[in-house]
Amino acid sequence: MEDTLDVTVAYHGNNTHNPSIIKTSFNVRKLNTTLSIIPSPPLKDGDKIYIMGYLEDENKNPIANATITITFGNKVYNVTTDDKGKYTAIEIANSSIQQGVVVAYIGDNKYATSLNKTEYYVDKIYTKISVNNIDQVPVGSTVTINGTLKDEFGHVLPNTPIEIDIMVKLFNLLQMKMEIMHIIIPYLK
Numbered sequence: 001m002e003d004t005l006d007v008t009v010a011y012h013g014n015n016t017h018n019p020s021i022i023k024t025s026f027n028v029r030k031l032n033t034t035l036s037i038i039p040s041p042p043l044k045d046g047d048k049i050y051i052m053g054y055l056e057d058e059n060k061n062p063i064a065n066a067t068i069t070i071t072f073g074n075k076v077y078n079v080t081t082d083d084k085g086k087y088t089a090i091e092i093a094n095s096s097i098q099q100g101v102v103v104a105y106i107g108d109n110k111y112a113t114s115l116n117k118t119e120y121y122v123d124k125i126y127t128k129i130s131v132n133n134i135d136q137v138p139v140g141s142t143v144t145i146n147g148t149l150k151d152e153f154g155h156v157l158p159n160t161p162i163e164i165d166i167m168v169k170l171f172n173l174l175q176m177k178m179e180i181m182h183i184i185i186p187y188l189k
Contacts, residue, residue: 004025004026004028005025005028009022030107031110031111032058032112033056033057033107033111033114034056034114035053035068035103036053036056037116038053043121043122045093045094045095045123046094048091049090049099050088050090051103053087053116054087055068055081057111062085062086063111064081064085066081066085066108067079067080068081068087069106070087070089072091072099073100077089094122095122095123095125099120099121100117101118102115102117103115125152127152129148129149132147145164
């Protein structure tokens with residue numbers, strides 16, 4: 001954004017010289033700014049996301065004490081740059097929502113506006129399901145299937161919907177607190 005300044009230059013004269021006056025104008029522009037976002041390493045669900053970067057002018061000088069507006073999902077809040085022009089905010093990664101972020105600096109009477117945006121990619125956590133061996137059972141009998149669903153960190157995932165497919169018959173179950181599932185074996189055709 002530019003402002004036009006009008007200038008009048010005048011010589012008032014003396015005993016020998018007549019006065020002289022001239023008017024001119026020139027444009028004054030705000031210094032351009034750059035608002036960076038430091039890339040994040042790969043994230044897992046529940047990890048801390050460090051939203052950070054730098055605000056600099058066109059000469060690569062840091063801009064301190066500037067307000068940066070951060071929009072993360074539907075959250076909007078402000079942080080202030082430090083003496084190195086750095087801003088930082090912390091959020092929690094969630095694989096069930098879009099992890100987009102927009103950072104903005106509205107500028108002031110010296111500096112122009114800056115805007116930047118990025119996406120944070122959140123990998124889903126791997127899971128592993130285990131089932132204990134089942135002995136041979138007669139038709140029409142009840143069998144207990146013991147198993148556990150864990151995440152990649154070894155945490156048991158209780159009350160999580162799972163499927164058990166036996167002889168093309170589909171059972172939708174919730175894993176119980178003790179990780180035990182009871183199924184009646186269907187008659188063979």
